[in-house]
Amino acid sequence: MTAAESAAREKVYEVDELTRVEGEGSLVLQVRKGKVVEARLKIFEAPRYFEQLVVERTPDEVIDIVARICGICPVAYQMSAVHAFEDCFGVKVDPEVRALRRLLYCGEWIESHALHIYLLHLPDFLGYESAIALAQDDRPAVERGLRMKKVGNEILAILGGRPIHPVSVRVGGFSRAPRRSELEPLRAPLAQALEDAKETVRLVAGLAAPAFEREPRMVALHHPKEYPYNHGHIQSTDGLDLRPSDWDRAFREVQVEGTMALHARTKDGGTYLLGPASRIVLDAEQLHPVAREALAATGMVDAIRTNIYWSILARAVELIHAIAEAIDLIDSYRPPIEARVAWGPRPGVAAWATEAPRGLLFHRYEVDERGRVAHAQIVPPTSQNQGAIEDDLREFAPSVLDLPDDEATLRLEQLIRSYDPCISCATHFLDVRILRD
Amino acid sequence: MAAMAQKADRGRPGEHGHAARGGTPRPRVGVVKLASCDGCQLTILDLEDHLLELSEHFEIVDFPEASSARSNGPYDVLFVEGSVSTPDHLRRIGELRKQARVLVTIGACATSGGIQALRNWADHDAYRAAVYPTPEYVESLARSTPISEHVSVDFELRGCPISPEQLIELLTALVTGRRPQLRDEAVCMECKRRGIVCVMSAQGIACLGQVTQTGCGAICPRMGRGCYGCFGPREQANAAGLARWFQASGERSAEEVGQLFAGFTAYAEPFRSAITDLGGTRGARRSGGGGFIAAGGTGAGRASYLAGTRRMEGIDDDGR
Amino acid sequence: MMTTEITRPERTTTAGRWYLDRAGLDDLVAALAADGRTVIGPTVADGAIVYDEIRASADMPHGVGDVQVAGRYRLTKRDDARVFGYVVGPTSWKRWVFPPTIELNTGRRAGHRVEFAPIRPRPERLAFIGVRACEIAAFGVQDRVLDAGPFRDADYAARRASAFIVAVQCTTAETTCFCTSMGTGPEVESGFDLALTELDEGFLLDVGSPAGQQLVEGPLAKAIRPATPVEVYTAAADVAATRARIGDPLPTAGLHDRLLAQLDNPRWAQIAERCITCGNCTLACPTCFCTSVVQKTDMEGIGATNERSWDSCFSPGFARVAGGSFRSRPRDRYRQWLTHKFGTWWDQFGTAGCVGCGRCITWCPVGIDVREELMAIAPPIALSPEPTRVEPVAASFDDFVVAQVVATRLETADTVTLTLSGADPAFSKGSLGQFAMVSIPGFPPLPISISRFTVDGIELTIRGAGPATRAMCALKVGDQLGLRGPLGNNWPIDRAVGRDLVIVTGGIGLAPLRPVIHALAADRRRFGDVRLYYGARTPADILYREEMERWASRGGIEVHLTVDRAGPEWEGRVGVVTQLFDQAQWEGANAIAFVCGPERMMQATANTLAGRGVTTSRIYVTLERHMECGIGLCGHCQMGRFFVCRDGPVFSLEQLGDTFGREGI
């Protein structure tokens, strides 16, 4: 097919069921005369009404329930919720509890990033249908990924009872804090994981990524003293600076015209990018020295800023960070005097944003005088990124129009996977109308 | 591991001389989801130490979360995650059943309807309207239901999420062709074996361990809190007896006791009846519903005896 | 007929008795560790005292106590530094001698061949510190089950043989304890290497085995000194007090037969409504031994490991066979457990399966108390809700026998106790609460309560309020009078077995209850808490003052006194008798009450008791009516459907219904 022919024709690229993403979604790209007229990432995850399910529940029940929005990043949901409530109720937790929460988040980042890099994303770059297929040819690489994922899961299991939907996060702290001796067995595998993560950075830095440049507005938490998990201010590459409870001063959810989809936009209607690449760009100074060094060695900071395909590298650098910080946290860990401080509910608005592996996750609850939720709003990173994804698709698509359909579709899918979209998270953006010419 | 890695002939069962599998192709395995959080299928990927070994025993033909390779059956073993929650699910589950020789439901959503089944006590339209600005676009059924309400199920793995140990046991049993050994007993048994001090007797924390099926490793009591029943009711669970005790001993109101059962396996009997007997779910009442939709019913079949008639009791504890 | 009498083994400790101060506990732990043993002892974890590995006395609970009732356990802070100031917690030593899960063997298929390899137990050398009497008894029970032949559990035997046992005498008890009933405690008498009794600052140390003796002569020699007689006495007294505190909450006489005769009792179904069949009781029990084997196979399906874990007869799957479970209903499973523990265990192993540690009561999440269930299903004695009537011996109107005054005692200014002998031998068979018709010729015969039964006679306590009673009070040693009786029914003291008893009385009303108190004191441990509330008009009117002090100091009876009026010199309580207990702490749910006094006082008492949860079927009063014949023939004492003399004088309020306290009946 020549360029002229393809330009003349109208073409619809469809990926019925996106694979190696979490949840169910599809992609429709409509091209007319070489121009993309429609780019839409569609979600057909069944609605589960989480914002309603938490109504009338107590804060601790809410923490258990919202974890179920996503099996890959339940901790992120628990963290945004617990900080929202604690902020609203004026609860001050023990510093060791704060450290333990960072360690818990490290576990989730390690697990999620290792999963995404090795099991979901790397096969794209290397031309395999799955990590299992990849393992036939490069078993050590897949085993490396699994090793890191396992240590992330082990951190979660020790702190929270199990890796998926851990049970110990409570308003005021934890239902139980581990003894020092319980964290000991993590040291050796974490040391190994640190080496594995460095190797991962070397591996992914050497991959070939499609040439694609765009400079989206990037948004992430920023904290002067630490790489952001639970604290810091919401900042952006264009100068935003907000408390994590004030997300809705700068952003809002909008209904995409002609559809049911709720996307997040800045108040001026712009799209923005969340996630590892944004964090690396905004928070590079706060990376763990080991991670900073590894990043510098690649010399690819700019590539991360401008080419979303390099989010895999950003993720790998964060993997080093999370592992290195986990080691430090374990070294300096002392069990809190009180695993959970006593608290009482206050009516008001409980809002907070934390950094899920995929980016900023915002929760907002209206709490009544009995401490029960009256209204809830949950804005997951994927629904915030969706605008940026579609922008990217529109811009990137012309470059693949000359490729055979299979390959073109693969490139588009790979682009979507670069965002690590978590579709089951996206509980309330939903597009059921399929526009076809 | 190294020895296994040599097995390049992926279509073959290997040379272990296992009579049952000798000469036959690897079983074709599918993993699909309906309404769920993906956590149970993630548990398969979390079998880090066994994942590659597994792929030698099974041919994974459908696992969208992990592989771009697609098939639409047939399956020797099909793992289904999630509850039946949309008209499309209704259609798909029937087709999937036809394609599957052995159908295994994994997790609380698939085995009991999941947390989203709390809407079964509520007014579905009110729920839809509360979350979505233009609810008429949203295709969802009034009730979220377990797979077994629609098609026959060969095995079920409980839990929110499922236990990796039980998953391995099931897979191993499928490989060997024996019956999986999954205990049907109270979480308490696991607590006691592990030497965990009972949080209910020693701290007065409400715990559903006694009526909940084991398998999780008693993680909640181990973590200093009460079991919230995510593995669902065990055989002959005396939920009514426990509910009476909670009310009599703990000075908890019927409503609060109902909330204890209104969790991730709320729609599984006898938890379902316990919740209904104790007045339905709080959230449902707040949203203007409060009725309970009779089994098999649509919106029209909703029993009205609770709807709007029950005022919320003024309970003011909940520092928990 | 199965006997459930438990004979206590002879005390084997003959070696010297030593004193170890509290700091010496570290020497003990160190000595055991130096002997290559892992030391297991009590330690605080997750809101309870559990048994776990300890490295020093600092790991043990200092100044920690516990409170246990059915379904509830809480730690408390003691106001001393005792290390063993609590009773048994959730862990039992079974965890170490019969672990929750062990691997039994492995099997493997290799081509057409199969091979098996047993996993031989190589138990580490253990030392247990803080083993209570009931727990030593539990070892004994498990020994009979697992290590007494004809087949033995080698793993258990090896672990059991390797353990060094440091026992502790109980100097405290909780409401859930009933070792006294099961004959297993609280005294540790054998089956240990060393035994400690905790004193204020240290321990009395007894040696129970050559291994213990070695420790005492070797590494512990410097940490100990011979115990002083005061220490030995105090230790014994503290343990005796523990026994008194526990009482005898579960009368076991004939329990085996009584229980097995009740397989169809409707109560089983009632329990099943409350019982969650969670199995906590069986796994908390130190003697339950049921297990199941699960085979773990590798993914190839050719290698397998057999793993044995604790199981429970409460889990439906435990009794499953092809075609279903043969104990399919929860009630079947509860019955299985209870009848095994207290019934068929005797037939199989010659002992009860229960040692009275109370764990199944405390750790039942819904607070089911086996003692209560056993009492309901297989009540200890054929109880009639009404007092039993004793056939009067001297039955006719005028059949007086002559008795002689052998002693007199002035109780108060107007009250005298006469000791009589030579009376009809029938009197020695009399029963608590009965009365006699007493006659001095010239005066009308009067009914007088018997205030004591002596070897060959009785005592009567009489207040000189009228001519006849004044004449009786004036009798001297050697004088004679006529007696007819004993008459009437008795206080239903058998109903009070295993219960708390509340005695409320005023004025001379104490006299008919005095024999009850004597009987209680003589067999004190068969009863729960016994409280006597007594009101008198003035301090000078208090009866049996010296005796009362003895009841309080040695009889294990709480005595509370009050008077209606007093001068400033009286420092005791002033007020009516009900005020003594209308703010007391005790619960009436398990109590039975005997009340005697003026009818208005009994009414007020009954109201207050009812307010504390003592139901009318458990409140007994003794009524006063004019009596002449004492045998129901003269009609004077008729009250509603009763003759007080013949059907009473003791009645439950339930029996009396609304006739009690009603004017004009």
Next chain:
Amino acid sequence: MGDTAALVAALNATWFGSGLPPDAQTRLADMGRLETYPTGTELLTEGEVCEEVGVVIAGRMALRTLVPERGMVTILTIEPGDIWGWSAIVPPYRGTSTVVTIEPVTSVVFEGAALRIALREDPHLAQVLYPRILVAVSRRLAASRLQLLDLFARDATGGS
């Protein structure tokens, strides 16, 4: 003013104070103080102005009255949980008997005037407190009636 928490705890240990709504407890605790009196302290004299009302926490006290020709007579002893000095909130605010400690006594003590004002101005406090005061007083009354009957004076039972 004493330590509120200690006072709440002390009140909670009595039937009179336990189970009161927390705000009422706090209110009371704010007004009260914890006092300890040695044996023999006369807290209130019959016929004189009664300025304080208290709840006994530990120890016992005697209520005495002067009877011509018989001297001081103890008519009642009161114990932990009992209240004393309730005349301080009932006109004419004069003691109906003399209150003397017969053991070392710990008591929560309120200024009668302050309590009166609080009960007048805080209907919520009054609503929860008056029933308890009424119970205390009616118990006292019921007991006094029984005492008045002098039941044992004519009681000549040797039993039946």
